[in-house]
Amino acid sequence: MGLEEKLPSGILLTTVEKLAGYSRKTSLWPATFGLACCAIEMMATGAGRFDLARFGMEVFRASPRQADLMIVAGRVSQKMAPVLRQIYDQMASPKWVLAMGVCASSGGMFNNYAIVQGVDHVVPVDMYLPGCPPRPEMLIDAILKLQEKIQNEKMGSAKREEIVLNEEFARKELPLLERKGLLA
Amino acid sequence: MTTDYAPSIETTEGTVFNLSGGDWESLVTGVEGEQERIVVNMGPQHPSTHGVLRLILELDGETVVQVRPGIGYLHTGIEKNLEFRNWVQGVTFVTRMDYLSPFFNETVYCMGVEKLLGISDQVPERAKTLRILMMELNRISSHLVALATGGMELGALTAMTFGFRDRELILDIFEMVTGLRMNHAYVRPGGVSCDLPPGAVEKIRATVKHLRKSTQDNVNILVGNQIWLGRTKGVGYLDLQGCLALGVTGPVLRATGVPWDLRKTQPYLGYERYEFEVQTQDTCDAYGRFLIRLGEIAESLNLVDQALDFLEPGPVMIEDKSIAWPAQLALGADGLGNSQEHIAKIMSQSMEALIHHFKLVTEGFQVPRGQVYTAVESPRGELGAFVVSDDSTRPYRVHFRDPSFSNLQATPAVGEGGQIADLIAALASLDPVMGGVDR
Amino acid sequence: MTELTRGLEVREGSFGVHGSPDTSGYGGLRKVVSEIPAAEPPFGSWFDKAVLALSKSLKAKDLMPEQVIEKVMIYRAELTLMIAREHLLTVMQSLRDEDELSFEVCLGVAGVHWPEEQGREIHINYPLLSMLHNRRLSVEVALPVKDPRVASVTSVYPGNNWHERETYDFFGVIFVGHPGLTRILMPDDWPGFPQRKDYPLSGVDVEYKGAIIPPPDERRWYT
Numbered sequence: 009m010g011l012e013e014k015l016p017s018g019i020l021l022t023t024v025e026k027l028a029g030y031s032r033k034t035s036l037w038p039a040t041f042g043l044a045c046c047a048i049e050m051m052a053t054g055a056g057r058f059d060l061a062r063f064g065m066e067v068f069r070a071s072p073r074q075a076d077l078m079i080v081a082g083r084v085s086q087k088m089a090p091v092l093r094q095i096y097d098q099m100a101s102p103k104w105v106l107a108m109g110v111c112a113s114s115g116g117m118f119n120n121y122a123i124v125q126g127v128d129h130v131v132p133v134d135m136y137l138p139g140c141p142p143r144p145e146m147l148i149d150a151i152l153k154l155q156e157k158i159q160n161e162k163m164g165s166a167k168r169e170e171i172v173l174n175e176e177f178a179r180k181e182l183p184l185l186e187r188k189g190l191l192a
Numbered sequence: 193m194t195t196d197y198a199p200s201i202e203t204t205e206g207t208v209f210n211l212s213g214g215d216w217e218s219l220v221t222g223v224e225g226e227q228e229r230i231v232v233n234m235g236p237q238h239p240s241t242h243g244v245l246r247l248i249l250e251l252d253g254e255t256v257v258q259v260r261p262g263i264g265y266l267h268t269g270i271e272k273n274l275e276f277r278n279w280v281q282g283v284t285f286v287t288r289m290d291y292l293s294p295f296f297n298e299t300v301y302c303m304g305v306e307k308l309l310g311i312s313d314q315v316p317e318r319a320k321t322l323r324i325l326m327m328e329l330n331r332i333s334s335h336l337v338a339l340a341t342g343g344m345e346l347g348a349l350t351a352m353t354f355g356f357r358d359r360e361l362i363l364d365i366f367e368m369v370t371g372l373r374m375n376h377a378y379v380r381p382g383g384v385s386c387d388l389p390p391g392a393v394e395k396i397r398a399t400v401k402h403l404r405k406s407t408q409d410n411v412n413i414l415v416g417n418q419i420w421l422g423r424t425k426g427v428g429y430l431d432l433q434g435c436l437a438l439g440v441t442g443p444v445l446r447a448t449g450v451p452w453d454l455r456k457t458q459p460y461l462g463y464e465r466y467e468f469e470v471q472t473q474d475t476c477d478a479y480g481r482f483l484i485r486l487g488e489i490a491e492s493l494n495l496v497d498q499a500l501d502f503l504e505p506g507p508v509m510i511e512d513k514s515i516a517w518p519a520q521l522a523l524g525a526d527g528l529g530n531s532q533e534h535i536a537k538i539m540s541q542s543m544e545a546l547i548h549h550f551k552l553v554t555e556g557f558q559v560p561r562g563q564v565y566t567a568v569e570s571p572r573g574e575l576g577a578f579v580v581s582d583d584s585t586r587p588y589r590v591h592f593r594d595p596s597f598s599n600l601q602a603t604p605a606v607g608e609g610g611q612i613a614d615l616i617a618a619l620a621s622l623d624p625v626m627g628g629v630d631r
Numbered sequence: 632m633t634e635l636t637r638g639l640e641v642r643e644g645s646f647g648v649h650g651s652p653d654t655s656g657y658g659g660l661r662k663v664v665s666e667i668p669a670a671e672p673p674f675g676s677w678f679d680k681a682v683l684a685l686s687k688s689l690k691a692k693d694l695m696p697e698q699v700i701e702k703v704m705i706y707r708a709e710l711t712l713m714i715a716r717e718h719l720l721t722v723m724q725s726l727r728d729e730d731e732l733s734f735e736v737c738l739g740v741a742g743v744h745w746p747e748e749q750g751r752e753i754h755i756n757y758p759l760l761s762m763l764h765n766r767r768l769s770v771e772v773a774l775p776v777k778d779p780r781v782a783s784v785t786s787v788y789p790g791n792n793w794h795e796r797e798t799y800d801f802f803g804v805i806f807v808g809h810p811g812l813t814r815i816l817m818p819d820d821w822p823g824f825p826q827r828k829d830y831p832l833s834g835v836d837v838e839y840k841g842a843i844i845p846p847p848d849e850r851r852w853y854t
Binding site: 088 | 237238266267272291340357359
């Protein structure tokens, strides 16, 4: 059956996509973007009891240039939004964003003049994590789900096609306010 | 004069080079002969600034010539939001201000509302004792985070591990009692939301016993440690005069030798019954503040034990049904909610109880026209609430005097003239929480 | 001390409904929200002594206490002095420096906006603390919204620097003599003063399962 049979033992075959996905997901370096309450839970996740090191991501990077996952932990104010975007722009691709907590995801209970109603107004978000604040277990779960997503990420021309498809899909989507949700 | 990497602009003060990367060499060769005045922007996203604080530093070599803190990166508009919610809902917002000491925010707000209603002396004893119990546990967890993050910022990572390890034990108690690890909304106007669940007293006693030993770990590795001493002793000097002028309170003030602790000097909720020592040091520096926090952790452990002794069976919510939350809240598998008995009563037995529940929950109670200022001793100093009512069901205006806000103002006073590394140590010893500063 | 008990706001009806047929019977309700009334001496506790000491100190500075202290309010055993705005700095100086008063610490300043009180729309309240005597007292000043100027107290209490910037940021109160009166919590280029009553909460509509829920300030509410 082709190439596999001719290989010496101890060699596995895979696709470049899968290998890249595997290495990317198992060495995610998060950039600390601790803002409010969620930041404390994020620190607790990194500390003793929950021990994020088990999933190969205890290396919280202070410098965005060395990080590939931005965990936006907390409420983003109008004053912070430009800073957040700058940090995001400074990160090297490929990069992912996790909106931790309801404030980062949608503005949450702070529906007012000071808070950006969801960090997705400023940067593209790959994973939303509800909770106020989410428990460390929830953060770990969100990260594991994100890792799954990263594992299956496409590369090269396939990635470009995916982007175009996603863009088209998004263009056809109804605006959030016009969606009927479960009432449809 | 412009180098490849550093664009420059001409200002009235001369040429200004703008850098945001690792191109130091090229700049230094480029600006040779120019007057050197380096302004470094530190934060608002920086691991050592204790949250989203921005420091604008003017440097002469390693020495900080001038510091200007920039705040507001976490401004949440909580005070404005309160004006559109009823008095009880306000608790949910204030607990998220200084997220490391939620019980203090809730208590000071509720004490203000109770004072406006004139029901301060009708709050049941058990509720007061529970508030003290939770606040003292909260003081320990808050100081543990102060030690943990302060240690981490100075490179003592083990201090951080120990701090967070011990804090988890206290969060377990919070979760058992209130259903949440943080942002509890446990203290309500008129009392507290629910009583201790079965087994809580034993658990708290066991935890306190355990913490007495485990908090010693941080004492053992840091007190007298040469590196720690070198980083904190004589750093961040702020004497009594400076504290009073800048309105600085809490451990920073007590590190100047003044035993000013509102729990002792202006007792509230029955603190006069408790036996504890106000921790003071006379060093006025970061090390003194560190020792005070350690001492307060030990004192708070004693206070928790005393509060458990004072706990008498009884109601935890005010008798007056026009103010008391109608539902007997209970902790279920999915968190805090109406108790099963209460739901059974309002849904199938008593129409009046249902109407009463509906009125009080949607409309809330009215608070008479007036304005009061209440204060409690939070882990960071005097936390004050200025509460104004216009005789309606919603707060007219609530302003919080957060200790972090005033204490942070002392950053230039404690940091200028020292090195950048000392500024970090000084800032960590002020222990500002940006959620409280910006609100 | 002049008698000052004016209406701050007049409310009519209930449930916030206007212009629709009233079936509840609550439409005729009328309520006047008034200022906290002036207290009459003797005030009790240490309040008399403090007010007397302040009056004495003001007289020594050639000021008439009646013109400076507009009103003494005692509410829930808290003493608040309503001060004429042009004399704020002098009063603060006396409160800090007189031995009998010695309020060493100023705990900041908080604004309150009463849009209906003509000519005195913005109240600012300074809570003071005397550690020596273990007492608290508040000083309040009323300003017109058209000219919200008042002397900065940073020369007496340097710790009020940020607090005054915050009150400027949210209420637009201009503290004359402040070393650097700029916005502190909001971005520098922010228009308007967010915590005034005429500034909306600026929330957005929220969709939940097909239903649109307006932000809290646009919902119906009970008075």
